[in-house]
Amino acid sequence: MAQKTMRDAINEALHQAMEQDESVFVIGEDVAGCNGSAGDVGAVGGVFGVTTGIYHRWPDRCIDTPISESAIVGAAAGAALVGMRPVAEIMFADFIGVCMDQIVNQMAKFRYMFGGKSRCPAVIRFSAGGGFSAAGQHSQAMYQIMTSFPGLKVVVPSNAYDAKGLMLSAIADDDPVLFFEPKILYQEACEVPDEHYTIPFGEAAFVREGDDVTVVAFGQMVPKAAAAIDELAEEGISCDLIDPRTTSPLDEGAILESVEATGRLVVVDEAPPRCGLTADIAGLAADKAFASLKGPVKQVCAPHSPTPFAPELEAAYLPDGDKIKAAIKATLS
Amino acid sequence: MAQKTMRDAINEALHQAMEQDESVFVIGEDVAGCNGSAGDVGAVGGVFGVTTGIYHRWPDRCIDTPISESAIVGAAAGAALVGMRPVAEIMFADFIGVCMDQIVNQMAKFRYMFGGKSRCPAVIRFSAGGGFSAAGQHSQAMYQIMTSFPGLKVVVPSNAYDAKGLMLSAIADDDPVLFFEPKILYQEACEVPDEHYTIPFGEAAFVREGDDVTVVAFGQMVPKAAAAIDELAEEGISCDLIDPRTTSPLDEGAILESVEATGRLVVVDEAPPRCGLTADIAGLAADKAFASLKGPVKQVCAPHSPTPFAPELEAAYLPDGDKIKAAIKATLS
């Protein structure tokens, strides 16, 4: 099987979906690129290159827009309401700030407010997360915020293989899906089949299996947690590592089963602590797996501050292997 | 002492702050009212009447705006950056959707991104929460979302007395403050002193004291929880009821101390369950008070759905006394 980066895996998923279904189209800033210019329209494929090649193949279904994120999401939402399957790109998840209403008050709520009589099969893609020294307005995870809103499905892949299968599921899904691509992982490669395949929402991946501690990690924290766990294995500590892959729906069953077996839980996410996913999972366990818990539930996350610019600061800001290992040990002691 | 409604208590706080400090001004849609019309400018005082009378006293500092929430928050943020103390009104907290960037990426992050060299003493007021049959786009709490964002302070009063003192603190505070007014409580009255007084942020109120269970509740859930606890007292169950009053900063100490004493925790909020305040507090206890916990931590909140319109549906949607009592009993069993 070929090694592919997460960027290429998502790109391949988009191609396959567009090939299969004429109602799929992509829309966003520079998803084609160079419109109105003397240059080669379609040469860009999104600032991270995820939509590369689509314009040249399907010029009518690869739509560049002005810098108007509310109108981009609205365009996707409206097209989906009348039966299309748009995949919109919002360049950075942080820009949810300028289009949140269209996501959380419109798209998310149509079906409910309309008494179950509409469907809105739109996918909104975002690059997300830290690690680029991109500072406070270009580094946020944001998926924890969106997980709060009923009516949305929220996907956070941690590797290229999952990204492709989850993207194909997202496009086929009849509900609105937010797809957060940890941008630090775009260049990370793994084996990805050429064929079309899907990964169901709400089914966690067991990335490592072990007996002592359950570790739940999201997005770019999954490979960091895996590395930390591998190091601890040498010290004789063995951990389950669960990657929920979708934060909404959440595979509660997988998490609770593991916690019931290990009695210990560490949750890792890159977002700040308050009202985030680490608290969400900790709260789940403190209720539904309470009887099994043998030690404090530890949350590893960023501190309650915006993302800093300087690499040294950002390195200290984001959770890393050392912090994950310390938390695992703390829950054991 | 006079009985005052929460509406009047906040109105009094605004008057006292404007009296004291020329740099305070209010801005928002119809905070004066009737501008451009043949009628009496100033006759409205905000759709909930909270800014009543301000225009007639200080016409230059009571500023009506077009329906442009991003520009309203931006105007407050910018004026605060140059030393004013604006109090902006966003009619419904749900409308954060159309101005979120100005709140979370601008106001919240100025000081950090600018290396600690700026101050932004802006207050943004919102009416918040359910109970009005106002359906999906006019009923959300939203304060749990905003609590996630470092750089913001978040206030949720549960009674008129606190509302006045907290508002006076908010206006005097040098950091940006979001002030969420549970709209169902506007007409609720209690004793409120005429004098100027403040309530510090990050100091919870003990609304009830008891030994068996710690109950933490927010906003409009505080009176509901108090009533439920009073009923349980007759069955011989005694509870601490903690109203954090500010969700950021959070009085962790008060909560942990109580949980250490009771060993049991129920958290009540009106927002849906995922990544909300109930999980946040549950996660806090599952880590820092783990050794004291004697039963599962129960969360009482809305289900994972938008707010429905019909009164019967909304009544079933919002937490009520019965659900709170059931949770308290569940954590005891």
Place this chain on the structure above:
Amino acid sequence: MSIPTETLSEAYRLMKTIREFEERVNAEIMNGQIPGFTHLYTGQEANAVGVCAHLDESDTIISTHRGHGHCIAKGAEVAGMMKELFGSSEGLCKGKGGSMHVADIDRGILGANGIVAGGPPISVGSALAAKIRKNGKVAVSFSGDGSVNQGTCFEAMNMAVVLEAPAVFVIENNYYSEHTNISYAVGCDDLKARTEAFGFPVFVADGADFFAVYEAAGKAIEHARAGNGPAGVFAEQGRYHGHFVGDPQHYRGEGELDDLRENHDCLKNFRARMAETGELDAATLDAIDAEVMAEIEQAVTEAKAAARPTAEQVTEDVYINYGAGA
């Protein structure tokens, strides 16, 4: 421009239906029968009807918080709407949406909307779909004179021009956004010109005159349908009621409301025109009136008797399928 008699009688019927629907809703709110926030369209009926007369079921509209008129004009079932407003589980939205979210996707009604200017971006999406599918459909959004100051509305207008999408922006100037006059909230002197500066034609009409709106909307919709990109309609007509039921209307000048009802009434104007042209006689119009009154009465009776939603329904209809995790 000659309009078929059937179109005329249907237009009259719809305007009358909206008028009586709203007046009755007003009364039922006063009676405490209708919960929530409700905004009445009374007075502006010709806007909705004049526009929607050019649309078929698969063209779409998206509405505002003041949505009853648009929905009725586009074909929403009156009894279903009334039940919805009463919060019945038999309502158009099963009692989950209420006044601010009445919708009927099958009839091309993408919903009333509680967020000011929430609709225009969505309408551009529907228009874009029509463009991609090359199916000749148009997508109409309604906005008020206050709504046009919201960023999303501007974005949608520019986006529609850029995408050459068949989006029609209907701006209804009823002079007020809640309690603020347009002369304050719209900074420029000429809202039509500000709108046209985005790069599409805007056709103006007296919103008390069905024929004027019909003509202006016809031009705009034809422009869009023909593939020339977006177009606008700008209709001026005051509302007869307050912003919401119970609004003390401090912003009204003396005699303003009387003048509106007296001299700016699309139903009166319509009848006068018919009397002039003889296209429909008074008896026919009277008969329509009677039918409408009966229909509204029937709708209210049904709404009062209709099933109430139950607690289990709260968590239904959030997703089509929430997957394994749910």
Place this chain on the structure above:
Amino acid sequence: MSIPTETLSEAYRLMKTIREFEERVNAEIMNGQIPGFTHLYTGQEANAVGVCAHLDESDTIISTHRGHGHCIAKGAEVAGMMKELFGSSEGLCKGKGGSMHVADIDRGILGANGIVAGGPPISVGSALAAKIRKNGKVAVSFSGDGSVNQGTCFEAMNMAVVLEAPAVFVIENNYYSEHTNISYAVGCDDLKARTEAFGFPVFVADGADFFAVYEAAGKAIEHARAGNGPAGVFAEQGRYHGHFVGDPQHYRGEGELDDLRENHDCLKNFRARMAETGELDAATLDAIDAEVMAEIEQAVTEAKAAARPTAEQVTEDVYINYGAGA
């Protein structure tokens, strides 16, 4: 219009400083010394300098993602900026903001901004404060040709008119937003007209000509300062670099970049004008060049040697005081 010699030499110094600052930053990014996302202002120097020449320290500006030029023109300290870009804790923002968030409140610089059109609403706030305080200050925001399509920018323009606030909107047309040409992204044919339709005058200038920008900005700022409400400046001038460092610039036409550097250079134009008028001689300008080069060299040397931030600093500066709960 006669401009004092001091103003002229200062303007030249600032334009040259921006030019050399940016070229050096470009080189240091290539060297891997500067992390993060950086957008260079090279080519557009006259815009910032021509505008800021009319401002004093307590007037405010708010900038964009392409902010270095605006900040230097408004008086930000060059070494402090360079240190910030290098991520030093001695930087203007202690290494917490970087290129996209350079700010210096004490000099009226309300920050570069990573959110396209994040700035204009904030600038209206600063202008409103000036109006309330009646202190004659103005608030300037910079926006690109792409940024003007964002809803927040439209809202700010209308709001400024409504509030009669002394806000000056400087629109810099460098023809592209990232990889998209203005002819695509701005739907209408005439952006100046679309802007003026909001209800304020916009003064146009060739952005390669300091004198043109100075004159246009002078009119706009005078208009605002005099209490006539907002005004605009529309300056056209391409950027010399890609959107970001490493941009392959597929959107450029043949010879476009050469033509820009050859025929649209504010420094060359300035020198030519001085040669004509004799106001500043070549030797004076050469001396300024040398001083600027030395200053930039010094700034880079200092930036490389400056203290690096430490882990404890991560959680500082979030709040002034987080109260009892923290």
